[in-house]
Amino acid sequence: MRCKMPKSGFIAVLGRTNAGKSSLINYLLNTKIAMVSHKQNATRRLLKAIVMDGDNQLIFTDTPGLNDSQKAMNKILNERALLASQGSDAILFCASVFDDTSVYEKFLEMNSSLPHVVAITKIDLAKKEQLFAKLREYAKYSEHFSAIVPVSTKKAVFRRELLSEISKILPEAPHYYDSENISDAMAKDIYREFILEAIFECVSEELPYSAEVRVKNVSEGDMLRIEALIITDNASHKGIFISALKNIGIRARKLISALSGQKVYLGLEVVVEKNWLKDEKKLIKFID
Template sequence: MPKSGFVGIIGKPNAGKSTLLNWLLGEKIALVSPKANASRKRVNAIVMYKDNQIILLDTPGLHEKEKLLNKFMLNEALKALSDSDLILFLVDIRDDIKGYEWFLELNKKNIPHILVLTKTDLVSKEDIAKKIKDYEKISKALKIITVSAALGNGREELLDAIVEYLPEHPYYYDPEIISTENIRDIYKELIREALFEKLGDEIPYEADILIEKLDEYENLDKIYATIIVERESQKGMVIGKKGKKIKEIGIYARNLLEEFSSKKIYLELFVKVVRGWSKNKKMLEELGYEVET
C-alpha cells in the first residue's frame, strides 16, 4: 500500500510557500512574487515521490483579517490547515520566532507539522544553528528541516520526511496529473505574476486578473484577459506611455504561459477600473474568490 495524503503549506507572507510548492513539484504552477500576500487562493499540486502521492496545498500567507479580500485569504489558509494530514509550517530563517508561536495557537486540532526554515542561503551556518536552537526550545514539530530552493538544498530530505508521516492510502488522484486546478486559474496566476514582476511596487496590492475568454486548441491557446485596478491613475501605470508597459507585461506573461503549457500562446490584455473591487463581494466572486460573510 502506498502512502498518500494532503499536506498544507502554511506560513506568514513571503515565507516562500509558492516557491517551495513549485520546487517540490518541479513545475511552475503557483504565482511567485516578492510582493507580500501575492498568493490569494489555495493551489493544489500533486507530487509523486517514490511511488507515494503527496497533495500539496499552497495557501495565502497568514495575516490578520482586514479587507474582505484579506478575510477570504485567511479563511483559505485556515481551511487548508483543517483539511491536511500534515502541515509544513514555513518560516523565513531571518524572521522572529513569534510567527511560529502564532501558528501553534491557530493549530487548535494539533495537526502534526514539520517546521521548515526557508531561504537558508541568505544567512551563515552559525546563524542557522542558532535559529534551530531557538526553535527547539518551543518546537512541537515532528522535525525541523532547513531548505534553500535557490541552492537546491533539502528537497529530498523534506520529501522523505513528508512521506514518513503520511498515512497508508490508495492514490487520491491520477498519478499522471500535476494539479487539481483548472487551466484558467493557473493562467490567471501566471499573468498576475507578470503584472507584479513588471510593475513591482508601482502596482498596488489591489490588482487582479479576470480571464474573459479562453480558446484551447491542440498547439495554441488564445487568452483574453482583463487587468482589474481600482483607480484611473493605476490604469495609466499598467498601460504606460504609448502602451509600452502593458506590452512588457504581455511579453513576460506569454513566456510564462508558454513555458507552462508547452503551447504557443496568443494573449490579449485589457485594463479596467473597478473602484473598491477588493471590498465588493459580488466582484470578488466574479474573480473566483468565494467570501464568507
C-alpha cells in the same frame, strides 16, 4: 502477507507572508505552477500541487500568507489559509531563516491536532551560524513538530529529505489523483496566476494589489491563444496598467509557454471595476 499501502494525503502549506511557500511548492513539484513575488500578500487562491515521493502521493495546498492586517482582502485570505488546514492530513509550516518564531507560536495556538513539519527556507541567503542559531531556536518546540528541515529552492538542497519527512506523517491511503497529474487546477486558473505574477513584477508600489485577472477564453491551434482582463479598482490606475501591458505580456507569455510547451498569443485588456477591493461580495467573486 499484506501488500504495503502507499502514503497519500493533503498538506496545507502555511506560514507568514513572504516565507517562500509558493517557491517551495514549485521546487517540490519540479514545475512552476504557483505565482511567486517578492511583494507581500501576493498569493490569493488555494492551489494544489501533486507531488510523487516514490509510491507516496503528497498533495500540497499553497495558501495565502498569515498576517495581522485588518484590510478586507487580507482578512478573507487569512480565513482561506486556516480553512485549508482544517481539511488537511498534515501541515508544512514554512519560516524564513530570518524570521523570529512569533508566527510559529501563533500557529501552534491554532493547530491542536494535525501533525506538521517545519521547513526553514531561504538558507542560501544566511550564514551557517545563522542557520544553526535558528535551528536551536526551534529546538524548544521539538515536542510539537515531527521534523524540521532546512531547505533552499535556489541551491536545490534537501528536497528529498523534506518529502521523506512529510511522507512519514501521512496516512496509508490509495492515490487521490492520477500520478501523472501535477495539479487539480484548470490550465486557465494557472495562466491567471502567471498573468497576476507578471503584474506584480511589472507594476510598482501598491498598484498590483488593486488588480485582479479574469481569463475569458483559452483555445489551442497553431498556438495557445489566451484572452484575459486585467481588472483595476480605479480609473486613474487604468492608464498606468495600459502603459505596462507590453512588459506584463512579455513576462506572462514566457511563464505560460514554459508550462504549456507552446507558443502563446496573449490578448490583455484593462477594465475598471470601481472600488472592488472595498466591496466584499465583489472581492470574494474576483479572487475565487
